[in-house]
Amino acid sequence: MSEPTRRRRRRADVRRERRSLGIRALRVVVWTASSALLLGCGATWFAYHTLISGLTTSDALDAVRKKAPPHLDDAVNLLLIGLDSRKDMNGNDLPRQFVQKELHAGSSSIGYYNTNTLILMHIPAGGGKVQAFSIPRDDYVQTLNGDGSAQGHYKIKEAYANAYAAAHDKYAQQGVKGAQLEARSREAGREATLATVQDFTGVPIDHFAEVNLLGFYDIAHVLQPITVCLNHAVQDRYSGADFPAGVQQLNARQALAFVRQRHGLDAGDLDRTRRQQAFISSVTHQLKTQGVWASPSKLQGLFDTVKKDIVLDSSWNVLDFAQQATNLTGGNVVFHTLPIEGFALRNSQDVNLVDPEKIKAMVRQEFSDTPSPTATAADTAPAAPAVVDVHNGNGAEGDASTALSYLVELGYTAGVTDNAAVQPATTVVYGPGAQKAAQQIAHRFNAAAPASSSAVPAGHVVVTLGESFTLPDPKASSPAVTESHASSPADSGPAVKAGGVPCVN
Missing domain, CATH: 3.30.70 (Alpha-Beta Plaits)
Structure with missing residues (x-):
């Protein structure tokens, strides 16, 4: 074989080897990319399935959407419901020692199924400022059942309990028992609360979340210590609140006392409402600054609490909402408190008098694109x-x-x-x-x-x-000059701006 022929064969062998190496390399790349994609999809599916498989969900919104007011825009209206119940998801009393020592909440017979916290949040579709209204629990309004029928005039917090009691009696007579009886009765309570809030505020509710005292405690336990700030030192034997003035860090038991105190505060329930707003602001600020969204272990703790203690509406895509959470923790929420017109005695109870048309106009104004004037004398x-x-x-x-x-x-x-x-x-x-x-x-x-x-x-x-x-x-x-004074009956108080640790009474 001549030398030129040998050189041509060697060059051909080199080209074949290079092609072979290229093919093997391409196979490795394709296999690796395919594996990563499959593993990624599998991990995403697993995480999503793990989260949603344990959630307690509710179809209560289905009953009230038919008669909901029209949307003002493409934003999402979210209602946060806080139950004063000392019971678990199945209606069983929480352990007595736990209720008295950790929750400092008397006994399981107190509170029943009243909604002591109602916060309506308006989340813009494209991001931006989130407007939120706290509804004082003692507002005297026309309460409704889920089908739109009237219960009568009661404190807004009683809509849930009234519907729960009626449904409990009806289903018990039909032979429904145990956890199923509790679930159906609570569903009636949720429907009534959603219908009542929609009617009172004049805007539809797209999603809701419900949590009771135990759920609040468990959330605070995952995130503790919680940083809060008080304008004045407080001490209250009813809630267990005993805090100095200024910035301080609270454990779960103290955090619950912080948001439950109303005795000894100048504005009573209205000051307690601002405590709840300040707590949410502090927690969302903490979620952002401590990198909880990027911490699998902390997120898992929150997810476990969500599964155990919180009820979400069944149409809520929690992963989509999680992507909006960073906007909510970035200081883009302003909390308002709906105003009252005075105090009175109704049904042998102290209540807040309200102007429903004024409330509707205020909510529509804040939830629309046109800002409302806020300057005062x-x-x-x-x-x-x-x-x-x-x-x-x-x-x-x-x-x-x-x-x-x-x-x-x-x-x-x-x-x-x-x-x-x-x-x-x-x-x-x-x-x-x-x-x-x-x-x-x-x-x-x-x-x-x-x-x-x-x-x-x-x-x-x-x-x-x-x-x-x-x-x-x-x-x-x-x-404006800020001086110590008792709030007038119609004074809803200053707005609480999220994004940090606001100081409140």
Whole structure:
């Protein structure tokens, strides 16, 4: 064989080997990609199946959608229902020692099936600001059954219990027993609550979630410690609340006491409502800052609690909603409390008087694209004289300068900016003669009540920004003075803005 022939054969062999290697490599790539895809799909299916297979779901919305008011836009309206029940999902009493020691909630015979928490959230379809309304539990309204028939005029919290009791009697007479009797009776209670809230607010409900005292405790137990902030020290033997003023961290038992206290508060139930709003804000802020959404172990703890204690409507795609959760934890929620017109005695009970048409107009205004005017006479008060120093205590460079510029535009005198140790909430301290300015600034920055300090020069206010700090709307009017006063009957109180740790009474 000639040398040229041998060289041609060697080149041919090399080309065949390269093709063979390329084919093997391509097979490996295809096999690897296929395996990854199959494993990924399998893992996604497994995670989804694991989550939804254990959920307790309800079809209660099916009964009320037929008579629901029309949608104002493409947003989603979500109702959060908090039951005061001391029973488990099957209607069994919770252990007595647990109810008394951990829940500090008396006995299992208290509370029955009243809805002590009703929060209606309006979540824009394309993201953006979420508007939420808390409905005071003692509002005296026309309550409905799930089919739209009238129960009569009762406290709005009683719609669930009234329907539950009627359904329980009816199904028991038909021979239904045990867990099935409890499930059917509760479903009637949910239908009544959904129908009543839709009728009262004038907007449809797309999804809902229901949790009882045990569920709240279990959620707090997964996430504890929970950071909260109080304007004043409180002590209440009924709820077990015993907390100093200022920023503090609570365990699950303390967190439940925090949201349940109403005795000893200036505005009673209305202050308790703002406690619940502040708690949700603190928890969502914690979910974001602690990276819970990216932690499989923490998520698993939350999922286990959801399966055990929470009821969701059957049409709710929880994975789709989880993708929106980061928007809800990013400080994009504003909590309002529906106003009342006064107090009265009805059916031998103390109730809140309300104007249903006024309520509907307010909800429609906030849930539509047109913002409602919020300025009041107090909002136009001029800035009190003071020199303001601002310290960065939130770990974000430049925020102190931005906050000081904002305050100067309102009429305060510019002091200095500096850095400080990171802290959860914004604080305000003042020297002699600067109390009024400090009150205005604390209100504007949603901070705790300001404190006097001998270390602050006369006429000066020192603001230390916390992690919860968000710059107020620069288009808002001049700061209102925040002073201790009892809320008037029609005063729903200031809005609670999420995104941090708001200070409340």
